[in-house]
Amino acid sequence: MLLIRCPYCEEERPEVEFSYAGEAHIARPADPSQLNDEQWAEYLFIRTNARGIHYERWCHRHGCARYFNAVRDTVTDKLQMTYKAGEPKPDAIGPSGGDK
Amino acid sequence: MGTGRNTTIIRSNYLYDESARIYDHALDLWDGLSQELNYNVMYSKRGVMMLAHNVHDMQSFHRHIHANRLNGVDNQWLTPEEAKAYCPPLSISKNARYPVMGAALQKKGGVARHDSVAWGYARAAAALGVDIIQNCAVTGIKRAADGAVEGIETERGFIATPKVGVSAAGNSSVLMEMAGLRFPLESYPLQALVSEPVKPVFPCVVMSNTVHAYISQSDKGELVIGAGTDQYVSYSQHGALHIIEHTLASICEIFPLFKRMRMLRSWGGVVDVTPDRSPILGKTPVPGLYVNCGWGTGGFKATPGAGHLLAHTIAKDEPHKINAPFTLDRFRTGRLIDEAAAAAVAH
Ligand SMILES: Cc1cc2nc3c(=O)[nH]c(=O)nc-3n(C[C@H](O)[C@H](O)[C@H](O)COP(=O)(O)OP(=O)(O)OC[C@H]3O[C@@H](n4cnc5c(N)ncnc54)[C@H](O)[C@@H]3O)c2cc1C
Numbered sequence A: 001m002l003l004i005r006c007p008y009c010e011e012e013r014p015e016v017e018f019s020y021a022g023e024a025h026i027a028r029p030a031d032p033s034q035l036n037d038e039q040w041a042e043y044l045f046i047r048t049n050a051r052g053i054h055y056e057r058w059c060h061r062h063g064c065a066r067y068f069n070a071v072r073d074t075v076t077d078k079l080q081m082t083y084k085a086g087e088p089k090p091d092a093i094g095p096s097g098g099d100k
Numbered sequence B: 001m002g003t004g005r006n007t008t009i010i011r012s013n014y015l016y017d018e019s020a021r022i023y024d025h026a027l028d029l030w031d032g033l034s035q036e037l038n039y040n041v042m043y044s045k046r047g048v049m050m051l052a053h054n055v056h057d058m059q060s061f062h063r064h065i066h067a068n069r070l071n072g073v074d075n076q077w078l079t080p081e082e083a084k085a086y087c088p089p090l091s092i093s094k095n096a097r098y099p100v101m102g103a104a105l106q107k108k109g110g111v112a113r114h115d116s117v118a119w120g121y122a123r124a125a126a127a128l129g130v131d132i133i134q135n136c137a138v139t140g141i142k143r144a145a146d147g148a149v150e151g152i153e154t155e156r157g158f159i160a161t162p163k164v165g166v167s168a169a170g171n172s173s174v175l176m177e178m179a180g181l182r183f184p185l186e187s188y189p190l191q192a193l194v195s196e197p198v199k200p201v202f203p204c205v206v207m208s209n210t211v212h213a214y215i216s217q218s219d220k221g222e223l224v225i226g227a228g229t230d231q232y233v234s235y236s237q238h239g240a241l242h243i244i245e246h247t248l249a250s251i252c253e254i255f256p257l258f259k260r261m262r263m264l265r266s267w268g269g270v271v272d273v274t275p276d277r278s279p280i281l282g283k284t285p286v287p288g289l290y291v292n293c294g295w296g297t298g299g300f301k302a303t304p305g306a307g308h309l310l311a312h313t314i315a316k317d318e319p320h321k322i323n324a325p326f327t328l329d330r331f332r333t334g335r336l337i338d339e340a341a342a343a344a345v346a347h
């Protein structure tokens, strides 16, 4: 089970308190009616699914109930950092290390 | 990887016409597979029973049964007593927290031995002159100036070829990325576990989407148990213990007699999940590159069908009519095959 640090509660809590909410930093189109089908598909369905460093959203469902972002290596499942929603995308710490 | 390590459930009672055709095509092929491969894959049509625990289950299962019958797919409704007669270990106590209100039974469904399927196919393919290079990862897909496939880079050198078929399950995104393609896939851990072996006690496969677990007994005597994926994207090939606890709590709820069984081992694989929970099987935007992916939690049952359809698509450079709807393009057109909404959980 992952141990996840909620950036709002400033506490490390077990994964069962959280729910995963998919890839982070996918911005809702500013002007939806201008999008063609290709761009809708990209927004709705296409995902990075990174093998290595992954930017993702979590919700502290059974805590403060707020959404935040995390950087995690999907090969080792090691969480590098978490940060508040709306904060800029940080650089990952070094190479993913496990991408074999 | 998935094929060698799964819970081997085979069934074809999916809701939509496209799914019924592709899964039932596979089911038909399982029938003669041992003879065709000259290798006993131990396909056992012991029946797959899906339990209904509430009014919603009953309604949606009836809808499935009617849809299946219209498509010529075997599926029937059982009362709780009939379900108990088919699977004596089942508790149909009215006092259960989630009482069994009936079940949908696909008698032609069942299990096969996963290792035998992999070995049987490998041996039969080798006999036909196919070179199987083990423990050798593909590291790149080389494309010519016009975009078409020229060959693949591997850990042991370059292989020139105008046609490449990718069947990489949980790693499909990684392979597609090598050709510059982004896919509607996410890879999740899916765990399963087996108990210590016991004498035959469990005659069929039982799935409960509502209480959330499924179970069968292997020919070695182990109870084979599984449920849903972990919640986050991962390539780590293992998941969290609380998922297993949840799965076993569900099993004990439906089968109180297994409360004292000891579990022997658990494992996790990586499954590639599409937004509509249906596979992508066909051509890609890159000429010469073909893909068979997105089977998610339930592609073992499709093995013979997927193999045949991918081979057909590669040989003819166009899909067979059975896999024609399973395009990548459906995510652009919106013509989804939404088994996710139809089933809600693991296949
Ligand atoms: C725990 C678990 C239980 C399951 N239970 C069921 C079930 O009951 N019923 C069911 O129908 N399905 C089930 N599934 C799903 C099923 O196992 C898969 O859908 C199916 O095995 C996929 O088959 P495949 O041939 O497409 O891929 P796989 O059999 O997974 O083969 C993909 C291969 O690609 C290789 N590969 C990956 N990357 C590279 C690379 N870069 N270079 C070269 N090779 C590479 C891998 O090593 C692997 O051998 C389960 C899966 C899991 C994990």
Ligand SMILES: [Zn+2]
Residues within 6 Å of the ligand: A006, A007, A008, A009, A010, A060, A063, A064, A065, A066
């Ligand atoms: Zn919090």
